[in-house]
Amino acid sequence: MEHASGFVLPNSGHNRDAEASKMGMWLFLFTELLLFGGLFIVYMVYRMINHEAFLLSSFELDVTMGTINTVVLLVSSMTIAMSITAIQKGNIKLSVNLLYATLAAAIIFMVIKYFEWSSKIHHGLFPGMDYYESLPKGEGLFFYLYFFMTGLHALHIIIGAVIIGVVIYRTKKGLVTSEKYTLTENAGLYWHLVDLIWIYLFPLFYLIH
Amino acid sequence: MATVSTDLNYLQGKKGLFSWIFSVDHKRIGLLYLYALITFFLVGVTLGILMRLELLNPGKDLLEAQTYNQIFTLHGVIMIFLFIIPSIPAVFGNFFLPIMLGTDDVSFPRLNLLSWWIYIIGAIMALSTLIFGDGPADTGWTFYAPYSVKTGTNVTMSVLAAFVLGFSSILTGLNFIVTIHRLRTPGMTFLKMPLFAWALYATSWIQLLATPIIGITLMMIVAERFFGVGLFDPSIGGDPILYQHLFWIYSHPAVYIMALPAFGIISELLPTFARRTIFGYKAIAFSSLAIAFVGYFIWGHHMFTSGMSGTGRFIFSILTFLVAIPTAIKVFNWVATLYKGSIHVHTPLLYALAFIFQFMIGGFTGLLLGALATDIHLHDTYFVVGHFHYVMFGGTGFAFFGALHYWFPKIWGKMYNAKVANTAFTLLFIGFNTLYFPMLIAGLMGMPRRYYDYLPEFHLPNMISTFGSWILAVGLILMLGNLIYAYFKSKEKPGRNPWGGITLEWQTQSPPPVQNFDRMPELPKNGPYDFEHKPTIKE
Ligand SMILES: [Cu+2]
Numbered sequence: 001m002e003h004a005s006g007f008v009l010p011n012s013g014h015n016r017d018a019e020a021s022k023m024g025m026w027l028f029l030f031t032e033l034l035l036f037g038g039l040f041i042v043y044m045v046y047r048m049i050n051h052e053a054f055l056l057s058s059f060e061l062d063v064t065m066g067t068i069n070t071v072v073l074l075v076s077s078m079t080i081a082m083s084i085t086a087i088q089k090g091n092i093k094l095s096v097n098l099l100y101a102t103l104a105a106a107i108i109f110m111v112i113k114y115f116e117w118s119s120k121i122h123h124g125l126f127p128g129m130d131y132y133e134s135l136p137k138g139e140g141l142f143f144y145l146y147f148f149m150t151g152l153h154a155l156h157i158i159i160g161a162v163i164i165g166v167v168i169y170r171t172k173k174g175l176v177t178s179e180k181y182t183l184t185e186n187a188g189l190y191w192h193l194v195d196l197i198w199i200y201l202f203p204l205f206y207l208i209h
Numbered sequence: 210m211a212t213v214s215t216d217l218n219y220l221q222g223k224k225g226l227f228s229w230i231f232s233v234d235h236k237r238i239g240l241l242y243l244y245a246l247i248t249f250f251l252v253g254v255t256l257g258i259l260m261r262l263e264l265l266n267p268g269k270d271l272l273e274a275q276t277y278n279q280i281f282t283l284h285g286v287i288m289i290f291l292f293i294i295p296s297i298p299a300v301f302g303n304f305f306l307p308i309m310l311g312t313d314d315v316s317f318p319r320l321n322l323l324s325w326w327i328y329i330i331g332a333i334m335a336l337s338t339l340i341f342g343d344g345p346a347d348t349g350w351t352f353y354a355p356y357s358v359k360t361g362t363n364v365t366m367s368v369l370a371a372f373v374l375g376f377s378s379i380l381t382g383l384n385f386i387v388t389i390h391r392l393r394t395p396g397m398t399f400l401k402m403p404l405f406a407w408a409l410y411a412t413s414w415i416q417l418l419a420t421p422i423i424g425i426t427l428m429m430i431v432a433e434r435f436f437g438v439g440l441f442d443p444s445i446g447g448d449p450i451l452y453q454h455l456f457w458i459y460s461h462p463a464v465y466i467m468a469l470p471a472f473g474i475i476s477e478l479l480p481t482f483a484r485r486t487i488f489g490y491k492a493i494a495f496s497s498l499a500i501a502f503v504g505y506f507i508w509g510h511h512m513f514t515s516g517m518s519g520t521g522r523f524i525f526s527i528l529t530f531l532v533a534i535p536t537a538i539k540v541f542n543w544v545a546t547l548y549k550g551s552i553h554v555h556t557p558l559l560y561a562l563a564f565i566f567q568f569m570i571g572g573f574t575g576l577l578l579g580a581l582a583t584d585i586h587l588h589d590t591y592f593v594v595g596h597f598h599y600v601m602f603g604g605t606g607f608a609f610f611g612a613l614h615y616w617f618p619k620i621w622g623k624m625y626n627a628k629v630a631n632t633a634f635t636l637l638f639i640g641f642n643t644l645y646f647p648m649l650i651a652g653l654m655g656m657p658r659r660y661y662d663y664l665p666e667f668h669l670p671n672m673i674s675t676f677g678s679w680i681l682a683v684g685l686i687l688m689l690g691n692l693i694y695a696y697f698k699s700k701e702k703p704g705r706n707p708w709g710g711i712t713l714e715w716q717t718q719s720p721p722p723v724q725n726f727d728r729m730p731e732l733p734k735n736g737p738y739d740f741e742h743k744p745t746i747k748e
Binding site: 011019035036037041046 | 235311313315383390391419421432438440448451724726728
């Protein structure tokens with residue numbers, strides 16, 4: 001902002017500052033990690049107390065579906081990283097297409113999650129259902145944490161998908177260019193985090209036997 | 210960038226409510242916080258005075274037991290989440306951090322506005338429990354499980370409010386960290402930043418790294434109430450101690466979110482009024498970081514009596530004592546700053562001195578609570594209540610008032626009546642100590658906290674304490690009245706630099722122009738408090 005006397009401050013919060021935006025995103029990702037960190041602590045504590053029950057319950061989960069979803073997310077992390085490279089090189093069309101691919105992966109993930117959840121709910125494993133209430137406490141806790149943590153993660157997938165949608169829209173409008181692509185980078189950072197959290201959730205619930 | 214066509218200050222220019230509540234100017238946002246905070250503070254004070262009235266005499270006089278429980282919970286929630294956690298960073302940090310760094314705004318001005326809106330939404334949620342649902346929570350501000358899972362009062366809404374407010378706090382912290390890294394004026398290295406900026410920097414990191422834990426913990430409480438799954442309630446398979454751990458992992462560091470900015474204020478006030486550079490700049494700057502770091506690992510001292518292994522208690526106690534070291538370093542440096550200074554006694558300095566006195570009492574009583582043997586006797590007594598208020602109100606609260614008197618001429622370009630301000634200060638100081646010191650004694654005698662009634666042997670300290678609350682109330686009214694009167698009626702123009710300070714905010718006009726400076730601010734040669742080579746400030 002300029003003053004009548006013509007004086008301009010060298011640093012301004014209203015200037016475009018890609019470094020600042022990325023730094024802000026990184027800091028925000030810390031908070032997200034800690035949010036899940038609290039849940040990981042709870043998981044760890046109850047897993048230690050109810051070792052047997054957690055082991056037993058983990059066999060109920062569908063490892064195949066979980067694996068497919070893991071692969072889907074890993075691929076999507078790759079496509080969004082490639083999309084950033086594409087925009088850096090000025091290839092707008094490729095960048096947008098790769099973003100669409102990432103978005104598609106998010107949707108596939110959610111569809112598979114939907115089938116997983118509905119089969120669990122069908123078996124009465126959701127908190128409050130009759131069968132759930134008849135389970136021993138440890139197993140109940142396992143499924144409760146399963147729904148809580150994968151649910152919160154799924155919420156992040158949805159938020160990530162919305163963000164990617166915004167990036168696609170803004171790229172198409174020409175607001176994201178090879179000079180100015182912080183938005184894509186930040187969306188990528190966020191998406192990698194969502195991916196990373198799943199990489200922890202997957203073994204914790206499906207694999208540790 | 211948009212060009213501002215005139216030399217209007219930030220209060221002139223656009224007028225009307227919407228130009229304020231949708232403003233992205235950090236100065237206006239700081240004032241938005243100030244007005245909201247003062248309002249909630251007065252609500253909290255009123256609740257506190259009600260409690261003191263009930264406790265004037267033993268037996269039930271004024272409030273039902275249940276109402277009393279709800280009132281002390283709401284008092285805690287309002288004072289902690291709505292007033293003291295945001296207080297100094299949200300008001301004075303927002304207003305002065307960019308100016309002291311020599312820039313025109315924070316790094317993310319729109320995010321800054323969003324934080325304020327989130328804060329207001331959280332505040333409305335917290336206060337809505339007064340009207341909607343089954344009444345405000347009666348759990349105490351700690352929301353301890355299993356009672357918070359079982360009680361019929363509106364815990365869910367209070368807890369959700371705390372969650373939302375935490376989000377606002379995170380965004381403010383994030384904004385400040387990036388601002389400090391990116392927007393310092395050329396020539397201002399980290400070690401030439403004012404200490405207030407250092408304090409905000411350390412605070413922001415705690416806000417960022419601790420708040421998410423309470424967020425998710427509170428969500429677990431909500432889910433537990435909703436689905437009836439026992440994460441924390443032992444009767445359905447949960448572990449209440451786990452809740453306490455998770456709660457204090459945030460809430461102990463949160464004590465430093467409340468205290469560190471106050472340390473920053475004191476480190477600004479003393480050099481200005483002693484006309485001398487701060488003693489031990491680096492020690493003060495780094496001790497803030499040390500407190501922030503060690504403070505992260507000592508939460509267990511709140512749980513010495515709730516079931517913890519001997520080893521665990523031993524470790525938490527030692528670490529707690531460790532925090533006293535960086536804190537004492539600050540106090541020694543402050544006192545050394547005054548030594549051989551050319552001390553100018555003005556109202557803000559009085560608040561700073563009261564801060565040191567009261568914070569020391571708060572700190573020493575804290576050590577008694579951090580020691581294993583004495584804590585067994587003192588835990589959950591009025592000693593804790595006294596200690597906590599000495600730190601939070603006698604410390605942060607007084608620093609807040611000191612800052613308000615220090616920067617009042619800068620913010621509004623007007624001056625308050627110094628005599629009235631000093632009288633108000635005296636009343637506040639006497640009232641405060643009359644109110645809270647007897648609590649320490651009642652606690653030593655064994656009076657438990659959080660009851661609306663007490664045994665007759667505790668009558669005397671309680672009576673004195675309630676008298677103190679009246680003196681304090683008169684002091685508050687006088688102080689605010691004096692400032693409000695000055696805001697509307699003052700003819701006195703304080704000029705750029707009424708106190709002779711040399712940090713950058715004193716080099717610009719009062720009130721500051723929209724872009725904060727009308728000419729390039731000049732840095733003193735050797736750091737922010739170099740009174741030997743101070744820049745000449747022309748009107
Ligand atoms: Cu503590």
